[in-house]
Amino acid sequence: MWDFSIGRAIGILAGTLPFIALRIVIYFTITLAYVLGTGGSAGIGYGVGTVFGSGEDYAVWGGIIGFGLVSFAVYWIREWLLYMVKAAHIAVMVELYEGRSLMADGKGQIAHGRAVVEARFAEANLLFVLDQLIKGVIRAITGIVGGIGMVIPGLDGVARFINTVIRLSLTYVDEIILAHNIRSSSDNPWETGRQGLVLYAQNGGRMVKNAVWLAIFLWLLTAVIFVLLIGPALGLVYVFPGAASGFGIAIAVVGALALKAAVLEPFAIAALMQVYFQTIEGQQPDPTWDAKLASMSRKFQDLKDRALTGASRAA
Numbered sequence: 001m002w003d004f005s006i007g008r009a010i011g012i013l014a015g016t017l018p019f020i021a022l023r024i025v026i027y028f029t030i031t032l033a034y035v036l037g038t039g040g041s042a043g044i045g046y047g048v049g050t051v052f053g054s055g056e057d058y059a060v061w062g063g064i065i066g067f068g069l070v071s072f073a074v075y076w077i078r079e080w081l082l083y084m085v086k087a088a089h090i091a092v093m094v095e096l097y098e099g100r101s102l103m104a105d106g107k108g109q110i111a112h113g114r115a116v117v118e119a120r121f122a123e124a125n126l127l128f129v130l131d132q133l134i135k136g137v138i139r140a141i142t143g144i145v146g147g148i149g150m151v152i153p154g155l156d157g158v159a160r161f162i163n164t165v166i167r168l169s170l171t172y173v174d175e176i177i178l179a180h181n182i183r184s185s186s187d188n189p190w191e192t193g194r195q196g197l198v199l200y201a202q203n204g205g206r207m208v209k210n211a212v213w214l215a216i217f218l219w220l221l222t223a224v225i226f227v228l229l230i231g232p233a234l235g236l237v238y239v240f241p242g243a244a245s246g247f248g249i250a251i252a253v254v255g256a257l258a259l260k261a262a263v264l265e266p267f268a269i270a271a272l273m274q275v276y277f278q279t280i281e282g283q284q285p286d287p288t289w290d291a292k293l294a295s296m297s298r299k300f301q302d303l304k305d306r307a308l309t310g311a312s313r314a315a
Contacts, residue, residue, distance in 0.1 A: 002213040003206065003278075004271040012270040013263075015096045018109045019089040020263060026085060027258035033070050034254045041066025082131060083124035087182075088113030090175055091120075093270055094183045097277065120182055121189060130181075130193055133306075134174045136299030141201045142170055170211055173200060175269045176276050183277070191307035197300065198285035200276065201293060210275045214268045221264055226256035 013020065045062020092113040107115065121127040180196040181189050200207055230252040293300040 002210050002271075002275075004210060004274045006271070008274060009267055009270040012093050012096050012273075013267050016089060016092050016109065016266070019085075019092060019113065020266065022110060023085060023089070023262040023266070024259075026081070027262045028255075030070075030074055031255050031258045033073070034067065037066040037070040038063045039066075041069075079124050079128045083117065083121070083127050084114060086175065087117045087121070087127060087178060089266060090179050090269065091116040091182050093266070093273065094179050097270075097273060098183070116182065120185070126189075127178075130189060130303075131174055131178070133299045133303045134177050134193055134197065137197050137293060137297045137303065138170055138173045140293060140297035140300065141173070141197070141204060170208070171215070172211070172265065172268050172272055173207075176200070176272050179269070179273050180276065180280075188307060190303055190309075194290075194300070194303050194307050195285045197303075198289050198293065199280045199283060202283075202286045202289045203276075203279045206279055207272070207275065210272060214271055218260065218264045218268055222256050222260045225259050226252055229255045 042059045042063035045065075046059035048062075049059060088110065092109055095112075095116075117127070121130070177193055177196040177200065180199075181192045184192045184196075186192045294304060
C-alpha cells in the first residue's frame with residue numbers, strides 16, 4: 001500500500017486555504033477564458049460564415065482558433081504561475097510540514113510564501129530554468145526506475161499500459177524536488193536540486209509506488225469531476241450557434257483539469273512530500289546514482305555544471 005498519511009496531507013492542505021482559494025480563482029479564470037475565447041470565436045466565425053453560406057463550418061474553425069489562442073496565452077504565463085503561485089504554495093506547505101508558524105513575520109500566508117521563494121530564487125527565470133532542467137532529468141529517472149519489461153508473449157500491451165501509468169504518476173516529482181530545495185535553504189539551489197534528484201532516484205522504487213497510487217486516486221477523482229461538469233458545460237455552450245456546441249466536452253475537460261490543478265495536485269504534493277522527506281532522512285546522495293544520471297541525462301550534467309558555477313560564486 002501507500003506510505004503517506006491521507007489525514008496529514010489533508011491537514012497540510014487545509015492549512016493553506018488562502019493558496020487553495022487563490023489557485024481556484026486563477027484556474028477557473030483560465031477556464032472562463034477558454035469558455036469565452038472558444039464560444040466568442042465560434043460566434044464570430046458563425047457570423048462570418050453566414051455571409052459565405054457556411055455558418056456552422058466557420059463556427060467550428062472559429063472555436064478551434066479561439067481555443068488555440070487561449071492555450072497560447074496560458075503557455076506564456078506558466079513561468080509566472082510557477083514562481084508566484086506553485087512555488088510559494090509549496091514553500092508554505094514545507095513550513096507546515098516542519099511545524100513552523102506562518103505568521104511569525106507578521107505577513108499574510110500568500111505574502112509569506114512569495115517572500116520565501118523570492119529569497120531562495122531571486123528571479124522567476126532562475127526557478128523556471130531549474131524546473132525545466134529537473135523535468136528533463138525526471139524523464140531519465142523514469143526510464144531507469146519506472147520501466148517494466150514483459151517477456152511473457154502477448155502481454156506487451158499490459159507492459160505498455162503499466163509503463164504509461166508510471167510515467168503519468170511522476171508528474172509531481174519536480175514539485176517534490178522544489179520542496180526539498182526550499183526546505184534545505186542552501187545558497188546553491190542548483191546543487192540542492194542535483195542532490196534531490198539523486199536521492200529520489202536511489203529511492204525510486206518506493207517513490208514510484210506511492211506516486212502510482214496517488215495518480216490512480218487523482219485521475220479517478222478528475223473523471224468524476226468531468227462527469228459532473230459535462231452537463232453544465234454542454235448547457236453553457238448550447239447558447240452558441242451551430243456545431244460550436246460540440247466544444248462542451250472540451251470545456252468540461254478544461255474545467256475538470258482546472259479543479260484538479262487547484263485542489264487535487266496540492267494534495268498529491270503534500271502526500272509525496274511526506275514520503276520523500278521521511279525516506280531520505282539521514283541519507284546521502286549515492287555517487288553511483290549520480291554517475292548513472294550524468295551518463296543518461298544531458299540535463300543532469302547541465303545541472304551539475306550550473307551547481308559548480310554557483311558554488312564558485314558563493315565562495
